[in-house]
Amino acid sequence: MKRTALVHIGLEKTGSTAIQRWLASNRQCIQQAGIFMPTSIGYPNHTKLVSACLDDGVIDNIKSHQLFVSGLSEHRFRKHVFAYLDSELRRAPPDWHTLLITSELISSRLSTASEIDRLVGQLRQYVDTIRFVIFLRRQDQLALSRFSSILRSGHSEFSNLFVDYSPCNFLKVPDQRELSDDLFFYNFESILERFERVPGAELRVFFYGADRPVDVLVRLLGLASQVHVNSLGRHNSALSAEAQYILATLNQVYPVQFSSGMRNDAYRRLQRCVEEEVTGQPRTVARHEAEVFQNRYRPMNERIVQRYGLDAGAVLLADPSGYPDCVDYSQLPLLLSEALAHYQHIAKATVPEVETMSLRIYNQMRQVKASLRRAVNAVVR
Secondary structure, three states, X not given: OOOEEEEEOOOOOOOHHHHHHHHHHOHHHHHHOOEEOOOOOOOOOOHHHHHHHOOOOOEEHHHXXXXXXXXXXXXXXXXXXXXXXXXXXXXXXXXXXXXXXXXXXXXHHOOOHHHHHHHHHHHOOOOOEEEEEEEEOOHHHHHHHHHHHHHHOOOOOOOOOOOOOHHHHEEEOOOOOOOOHHHHHHOHHHHHHXXXXXXXXXXXXXXXXXXXXXXXXXXXXXXXXXXXXXXXXOOOOOOEHHHHHHXXXXXXXXXXXXXXXXXXXXXXXXXXXXXXXXXXXXOOOOHHHHHHHHHOOHHHHHHHHHHHOOOHHHHOOOOHHHOOOOOOXXXXXXXXXXXXXXXXXXXXXXXXXXXXXXXXHHHHHHHHHHHHHHHHHHHHO
16 A cells, blocks of 8 residues: 655644644544554644754754753754654554644754755655645735744844844754745745655645635545534734734743743743733734835746746735735834733743743753653653
């Protein structure tokens, strides 16, 4: 029986969380249909696999946290992730025909040929063919949606929505490594080329807005006649301009993640409170700003439309009238002074600014427990 790996690679902000939550909630149906979705490499987002595929010496915020939790070196972490995947697949029911991998970090973290080859090399041990699936999104819309995410991850500036933030996601990289938002988010030709070059693999390209990601994946998995896809709520929605301003200000003092890789859970809880309680209209930009940003990519987008037969109306900014003539957020500091003071008071009482000694001891205990679990699992296997 021939086996296929269906690898959903993002982009970020194109419904990946909705896909992953739908897959998790329909896990039994998926398994019964002969589709195997691993859990040992992260679930339902396969972030551990992505981190294990990063080159040596390349540590992003996700990998930093995973190294902290596991207490392992980069080399041992990679070895363990690949070993757990191998063990899980060898214990899987023998009648599976599709290996399903999903992580938007595949497109926003893996950029070198060696990283893509490492991913492909692992999967090809178990399958005959690989099908990559990617959803693109018009760059101006992607930037607007993504700004909320980078504030959640610790960005501390409100004014420049088109900031080049990808380098901030990487804590350690070789000097020669290229890092930019174009490389990971906006230059579609550069992104697609990384997967087009994989010998014998297929790349399917869809456009967020013209295509509904969950529907597309269900169809590609051959499940359209077996499951009903209900209307899904929005996940990781864009924050209001007011919430963005408060988070940007708080981020100037409180880290989302400490240098050790441990996440500042108290602050992440406060961030979620701000997101839920500070409502208003989503952040936007003036029409001219959106047009200038999008025009940088227009020639490339036109080539992508022709090459992949995409809907030009979804890919090109033909009608910018959805953006206002001007946008002025200069009054937010005054309007939000009381709300900001409220959250600053909560933060001062409950959120650490640095990793304290008690947290470090707690971290070390967690690492010891993780080492013991691995030892027990090794004996059991």
